[in-house]
Amino acid sequence: MNHFHYRDGKLHIDETAVETVARAVPTPFYLYSQGEIVDRFRAFDGAAKRRLKSHLTCFAVKSNFNPAIVGLLAKQGAGADIVSGGELLLALKSGIPADKIVYSGVGKTAEELKLAVETGIKRINVESAEEAVLLNEIAVSSGKKADIALRVNPDVDARTHDKIATGRAENKFGVDWTRARELYRDFSAAAGLNPVGIDVHVGSQLLEIEPFAETFERAAQIARLLRADGVAISSIDVGGGLGVAYKPADAALSPDAYMETASRILGGEDCEIIFEPGRFLVADAGVLVSRVVRVKQARDRRFLVLDAGMNDLVRPAMYDAWHNVLPVRQGGEDRIYDVVGPVCESGDVFGKARVLPEMKAGDLVAIETAGAYGAAMASNYNFRPLCAEVLANGGDYAVIRERQSMDDMLKNTRPAP
Numbered sequence: 001m002n003h004f005h006y007r008d009g010k011l012h013i014d015e016t017a018v019e020t021v022a023r024a025v026p027t028p029f030y031l032y033s034q035g036e037i038v039d040r041f042r043a044f045d046g047a048a049k050r051r052l053k054s055h056l057t058c059f060a061v062k063s064n065f066n067p068a069i070v071g072l073l074a075k076q077g078a079g080a081d082i083v084s085g086g087e088l089l090l091a092l093k094s095g096i097p098a099d100k101i102v103y104s105g106v107g108k109t110a111e112e113l114k115l116a117v118e119t120g121i122k123r124i125n126v127e128s129a130e131e132a133v134l135l136n137e138i139a140v141s142s143g144k145k146a147d148i149a150l151r152v153n154p155d156v157d158a159r160t161h162d163k164i165a166t167g168r169a170e171n172k173f174g175v176d177w178t179r180a181r182e183l184y185r186d187f188s189a190a191a192g193l194n195p196v197g198i199d200v201h202v203g204s205q206l207l208e209i210e211p212f213a214e215t216f217e218r219a220a221q222i223a224r225l226l227r228a229d230g231v232a233i234s235s236i237d238v239g240g241g242l243g244v245a246y247k248p249a250d251a252a253l254s255p256d257a258y259m260e261t262a263s264r265i266l267g268g269e270d271c272e273i274i275f276e277p278g279r280f281l282v283a284d285a286g287v288l289v290s291r292v293v294r295v296k297q298a299r300d301r302r303f304l305v306l307d308a309g310m311n312d313l314v315r316p317a318m319y320d321a322w323h324n325v326l327p328v329r330q331g332g333e334d335r336i337y338d339v340v341g342p343v344c345e346s347g348d349v350f351g352k353a354r355v356l357p358e359m360k361a362g363d364l365v366a367i368e369t370a371g372a373y374g375a376a377m378a379s380n381y382n383f384r385p386l387c388a389e390v391l392a393n394g395g396d397y398a399v400i401r402e403r404q405s406m407d408d409m410l411k412n413t414r415p416a417p
């Protein structure tokens, strides 16, 4: 499954040497493996297919919204999990049919809800009673009935980083699960709403099965209660969250282990099970390739200063996330470096005390596991351009996003009055 490997001491992606891409594309750039994305989708979706009567795998577009990648997954049969009107248009444009799109988010605007209703997407995952009232008005005035699921907050501790845990009572997401029956009664009476599903998502980067199991149990329990109330629940959306190994010591769950638990708990519910994986499908498929600007010797440490910064990959600064840093060319004596970016923030650090072969200005490194929440969370901070993205497959590669130019960055600015 691993499409990144060393050959003759040089990092390759399939048949292509990373150095070859770096001669043609300005660094830093994201480099993705098409094969890895396809393998991952097949592993996930195949594990579901083998165990469940009916399911849909909706790629969480927020994790990587490059249209070439969304389009690649569309061709594999993926649907999309979206969280904004922009992602809805992007998913459609990338080839995902409306009847495979599910829409979550606590702050959907009237305009976004109208777009979703008019497009006729599969599910609007409603996150509050207030949102449901607005959605009903919009659907009625458009002469439509929106297929909805209530996102319930199951009050489960996902045992992940605080900033990506979403299923505890104190989080803003969903509605307290104990209110589900009351709300579905209201939904059933609303002319513009067709309550057909339940939705949960407890967090991202989960490495243990127990929080998933607890969540699935809660979803099954709610489905049974609602059915007893006469609500025709036909889908249970269990969100995303399947984690990946960022550190060598991380033990990620396999899609088979995850699906075994899903089918054991939800398989008998006579519902379509909807999954929203993001990170699992694309994180390991991408690296951020960066060039050493200089090696800076300080009193007690050596800094490896890269041309990639926290604006390109914010996860270490934002979540204290660990990403492996690999040399693009092996060889040379080991040295210890603090690997940092050029951004004017002390938090612009990719890793401390990392062992790498001796490096000099111009050498290349690859920051691993950067395919999810990497380019998607990049910014222009320090007035730095969004970097290029490249997709490699076998012996070929293609630029799937050009690096921003200065003109691109200034395009929508205007002089002061």
Ligand SMILES: Cc1ncc(COP(=O)(O)O)c(C=O)c1O
Residues within 6 Å of the ligand: 060, 063, 081, 104, 166, 201, 203, 204, 205, 239, 240, 241, 242, 276, 277, 278, 279, 280, 372
């Ligand atoms: C509602 C929802 N679904 C799916 C995902 C994707 O999660 P992951 O990338 O961990 O699979 C997220 C991400 O936080 C989310 O908020």
